[in-house]
Amino acid sequence: MRPSPTPRLAGAIATLFLAAFLAVPLAVILARSLAPSAGEPFGAGFLAALTDPYYLGRLGFTLGQALLSTALTVVVGLPTALLLARYRFRGKRVLTAAFTVPFVMPTVVAGIGFLALVGPRGVLGVDLRNTLAIVLLAHVFYNFAVVARTVSGFLEGVAPRLEAAAATLGATPWRVVARVTLPLALPATFASALLVFLFCFTSFGVVLILAPAPAFATLEVEIYRLTARLLALDAAAALALVQLILMVAVGFIYTRLQERLAVSVVPGDATRAPRGSAHLLLGGTLLVTSALVLAPLLALSVQSFGSPGSPWPTARNYLGLLTQSHTVGFTDLWHALRNSLGFAFSSAALALVVGFLFAYAIARGGWRWLDQASLLPLATSPITLAFGYLLAYPALVGSVWGVPLAHALLAFPFVTRTLLPAYRAQPPALAAAASTLGAGQLRVLLRVELPLLRPAFLTAAAFAFAVSMGEFGATLLLVRPEFATLPVAIFDRLGRPGASNYGEALALGVVLMALTAAVMLVLQRRGRSEF
Amino acid sequence: MNLRLTGLAKRYGAVTAVDRVTLELVAGTTLALLGPSGCGKSTLLRLVAGLEAPDAGGVAIGDQDLTRTPTARRGFGMVFQDFALFPHLDVGANAAFGLVEARVPAATRAARVRELLALVGLAGLERRKVTELSGGQQQRVALARALAPEPRLLLLDEPLSNLDASLRESLKLELRSILTGLPAGAIYVTHDQGEAFTVADTVALMRAGRIVQVGTSEELLAKPAGPWAARFLGHDNVYDTAPQGAHLPVSDGALLLRADLTRLGEPGTGATDVSVATAAREGLAWRLTLTAEAWGVTVTWRGFDRELPGHPAPGASFGLQVPPEAWRSIGSDA
Structure with missing residues (x-):
């Protein structure tokens, strides 16, 4: 395709945004970690941090817990994926949607949900706080849907027909699983495992809330501590660089794998109803996974209506949120809501504009590198990004613009990924027809392409909104106390002792959960994105 | 031994896909199941293959009842509409899939695969990825794969419908000669009268889950059983x-x-x-x-x-x- 002025301009603005709010902050981190300071040679600070046994230990722990979490997530997610891809049954749509709930829940909600379940005041009476177990559990809870949905979505279109073919060639059910289903599922499983690894490797909110002891700090948590508490910016920069290199490497493999997966998928549903003993297998597996997925959220909801010493449900925690606004340093419900919604609206609007510019430039300009570049924010952790803003644009941090800019940067890849397939699905003949009728490129965009993209825009907006509302790490570093969002307000309360603070944190968690669920309902009713 | 279907029926909710079909296929001959899309012919084929369980009726070969036999144990080969080649295996491994299940020794396996690929005109393409093949080539691999374990019945589900018109014409005649050379019988599902008349010895005309008429192409054309059959077979007046x-x-x-x-x-x-x-x-x-x-x-x-x-x-x-x-x-x- 011949790039013409309009896509060029869109591409230029998009690139400029990415350069200013991603490349420059990362470059400043790079410079800070490598630049010689006070007569030392180039890269000395970086090497010193790398050889420091404490930081090496943090790196080791981060990698180890991420690998363990990933392995566990695959072990739990894969059987569910195989069953979902093979069988159709009543309530499958609802169940699949329910499995996705944890993944879209803000990390803070997941964290506080597990506290409500197995924390010091948890409903189960077992205190797992500050153990590796609770971190792994939360990671499985959080990422289980990534494996289950990616793999089942991939297999659904392919496996049933190929399994039927294998059966006509004499393969018994277990042989079919071994020779057809598992080999087919392997690439998708590996791809989703990489994604899960990325999420667990940069885990922040879950770890900070469930295992705040220094022994459980991931690199992301360590960077936050060094920056916000110790002001050891050189060490933070070195760690951020290490993390960034690993993430970009894993992200690169992931996108390569995605491309290969996209080729072999055949659309269509050929699932069948379970017969005989398959009922038992299906029911048992789904029961276990549903319990794992729903228990923390259920515990959170139930406990938010409890109060110490009373067996009856009360609204005390919620009422406390409304009245206790005089407590020093706490944001009350209304202000937290106002801040969260305000940031979510402004960053969603910004993310829609930037995300669209990327989608338009990629679809109509045909630049492949721009397609890759639009994924870069996903390979950058929120803490690293916010840290980069602190170093590169100190002025931004004091203003109200730091948070929406960071959120928009983190959210626009989702917008682009949602708009692109819709854009590509538009028959090229439509634009051609409009131009034969006298519409210039901009008029074609306004009168044909944009109206057709409307459903995709709504989905994208909901995505961006949800990302901003749930975002925790970057907000924590960038926000001024008076602009604290719901996640930050929850974290503040968890950091103080006392049953009433804990109760209020639970209530705020339920509010955030309900808001996210409402946004997700919009998403669920609309189409899917490219993820 | 002849394949006998007796009173086969299958419902999906309120829709009766296959309505008490009774049919016999003489061993070594090819039967075309001809009907418009949605008439239940593919479902009937899946019932024969055991990929679906019938609500009523039975499938038997000779006096051996196969109604409850799982697909893997029926010994029927099948060629699917979208070919259903295994993307993780190459051409040779696809063709050998059923031979592995039948525990055929590796040396015999390789020889048989070579022989079959030669039969379908793909000699020497064993190591090729199936995703790199053209539609016609994929169709040939699917046929070789189904024939390799020497099935006692071959089922073909609209095998040519995903190919373009000129390819369809030439493959039609080729299929005819391969099927006539087989000791096993074949059931060939299609919505195209030309295909049915070219490939099959006997044609069973199907409408709304029922068999309307069975006969040779001459019998069907000369004496269509009713106005619907006449129009579907191409009569204008x-x-x-x-x-x-x-x-x-x-x-x-x-x-x-x-x-x-x-x-x-x-x-x-x-x-x-x-x-x-x-x-x-x-x-x-x-x-x-x-x-x-x-x-x-x-x-x-x-x-x-x-x-x-x-x-x-x-x-x-x-x-x-x-x-x-x-x-x-x-x-x-x-």
Whole structure:
């Protein structure tokens, strides 16, 4: 395709945004970690941090817990994926949607949900706080849907027909699983495992809330501590660089794998109803996974209506949120809501504009590198990004613009990924027809392409909104106390002792959960994105 | 041994996909299941393969009942509409898939795969990825894979429908010669009469889950069982009631006029006069729509210039000469 002025301009603005709010902050981190300071040679600070046994230990722990979490997530997610891809049954749509709930829940909600379940005041009476177990559990809870949905979505279109073919060639059910289903599922499983690894490797909110002891700090948590508490910016920069290199490497493999997966998928549903003993297998597996997925959220909801010493449900925690606004340093419900919604609206609007510019430039300009570049924010952790803003644009941090800019940067890849397939699905003949009728490129965009993209825009907006509302790490570093969002307000309360603070944190968690669920309902009713 | 289907039925909710089908396939012959899309022919094939469980009825070969036998143990080969090649295996491994399940030793396996790939015209492509093949080549691999374990029955589900027209024409004849060489019987599902008549010895016409008629292509074309069958098989001139004033020797239910048995002459020389409503070239032949005013019907007529008494300009008048055997009473639809 011949790039013409309009896509060029869109591409230029998009690139400029990415350069200013991603490349420059990362470059400043790079410079800070490598630049010689006070007569030392180039890269000395970086090497010193790398050889420091404490930081090496943090790196080791981060990698180890991420690998363990990933392995566990695959072990739990894969059987569910195989069953979902093979069988159709009543309530499958609802169940699949329910499995996705944890993944879209803000990390803070997941964290506080597990506290409500197995924390010091948890409903189960077992205190797992500050153990590796609770971190792994939360990671499985959080990422289980990534494996289950990616793999089942991939297999659904392919496996049933190929399994039927294998059966006509004499393969018994277990042989079919071994020779057809598992080999087919392997690439998708590996791809989703990489994604899960990325999420667990940069885990922040879950770890900070469930295992705040220094022994459980991931690199992301360590960077936050060094920056916000110790002001050891050189060490933070070195760690951020290490993390960034690993993430970009894993992200690169992931996108390569995605491309290969996209080729072999055949659309269509050929699932069948379970017969005989398959009922038992299906029911048992789904029961276990549903319990794992729903228990923390259920515990959170139930406990938010409890109060110490009373067996009856009360609204005390919620009422406390409304009245206790005089407590020093706490944001009350209304202000937290106002801040969260305000940031979510402004960053969603910004993310829609930037995300669209990327989608338009990629679809109509045909630049492949721009397609890759639009994924870069996903390979950058929120803490690293916010840290980069602190170093590169100190002025931004004091203003109200730091948070929406960071959120928009983190959210626009989702917008682009949602708009692109819709854009590509538009028959090229439509634009051609409009131009034969006298519409210039901009008029074609306004009168044909944009109206057709409307459903995709709504989905994208909901995505961006949800990302901003749930975002925790970057907000924590960038926000001024008076602009604290719901996640930050929850974290503040968890950091103080006392049953009433804990109760209020639970209530705020339920509010955030309900808001996210409402946004997700919009998403669920609309189409899917490219993820 | 013959394949016998007795009273096979399958419902999906309120829809009856297959409605008490009883059918016999003579060993070594090919039966085409012909019908419009959605008539249940593919479901019937999946019932035979054991990929679906019937609500009623049975599948048997000789006196061996297979109704409860799992697909893997039936020994039926199947070629799927979208070929269903395993993307994680190469051409050779796809073809050898069933041989591995049958525990055929590796050396024999390789020889058999070579032999089959040669049979379908893909000799030497063992190591090729299946995703790199053209549609026609994929179809050939699917056929070789199904034939490799020497199935006692071969099932083909619209095997040519995903290919383009010219390829379909040549593969049709090739399939015919491969299927006639097989000791096993074959069931060939298609919605295309041409394909059914070319490939199969016997054709079973299917509509709304039921078998409407079974016979050779000649039998079906000469005596279609009702107006629906006649129209579906390609007859143009089917009348639900006898045209008025045609003085017909037969008259009950629908009538079929075999236009290929009629002649056109000068006006006044035939059973009735007709005028040309439309005239279209189909290559060297003409396709005429003729209005028989006295009968109150139109007749579609095909023929060459030498069979016409004059140029068939619209409005031109001819006499339609109809021998008695051109009219056929075909009853009504069940």
